[in-house]
Amino acid sequence: MEFSCPRCQTTTVDDFYGPCATCRTDLVSKYAGLGRDVAVAEYEPKMNVTPNAVALKDD
Secondary structure (H helix, E strand, C coil), X not given: CEEECCCCCCEXXXXXXCCCHXXXXXXXXXXXXXXXXXXXXCCCCCCCCCCCCCCCCCC
16 A cells, blocks of 8 residues: 655555554664663552451351
């Protein structure tokens, strides 16, 4: 399929719509391997659920 590259506007032929091969290699070299450390809070379950009534039953 023939279309214009959404990044550089050159005409390209490819199976799927997206950046041309030149733009893809440029993007991979620019952004490949860039990770970041994200601080995530420790999981705390919500306390809006009442305990099981059978477990709390006093005889």
